[in-house]
Amino acid sequence: KKTKKGRTVETSCTEMRYQLTLEAEKLKRVGKLRLGCPYAVVTATGGPHEGKEIGRTETIKDSLNPNWVKIIYIKSDESIFFPIRVAVYDDNPRREEHVLRGEANFEITELYQSPGHMQFEELANGALIRAHVEQSMLGNSIGKAILHFRALDVKNVEPGMLGLGRSDPFYELEKKNVDHKHGIVRWNVVYRSKYIE
Helix, strand or coil, X not given: CECCCCCECCXXXXXXXXXXXXXXXXXXXXXXXXXXXXXXXXXXXXXXXCCCEEEECCCCXXXXXXXXXXXXXXXXXXXXXXXXXXXXXXXXXXXXXXXXXXXXXXXXXXXXXXXXXXEEEECCCXXXXXXXXEEECCCCCCCCCCCCCCCCCCCCCCCCCCCCCCCCCCCEEEEXXXXXXXXXXXXXXXXXXXXXX
């Protein structure tokens, strides 16, 4: 089949479940004193699920380059045209309606068959939205891992005006994704801890 962009992608009649992860770069500030607290909403823009919200990410505070951890699951047949819109908003509790900071459009099968299973769209204001998708295992099996981390002598990067400030450290776990066909290696954040005050 051909997508709206005129590209030909391989199709089959096998249902697959995908894991979609998102990130953005160079978002614009939402005010002189606010970087903004971005989150993303994924909506189907065509096919049998047109108009349905597929999922949304967590909010990341004070960031212009958010790398969201939340995985959005999408179940679809490869032969079905499944376009999505990724809209990035500012989570501002002082506003009833959250401000749209940018949006991008992707098609799931085309995205999965792209090099590195990844695409990005550059916005008119210079910001960028990147989407990465990989095949997810079907079923409800859930594994468990018990890990213990300890950090000593962590450098204080926020001393404050009088040197009395203190950093709020956190840690991230990343998963290595390899596209052997195109020789692309990428590390994706799969877990981010709470800030340790």
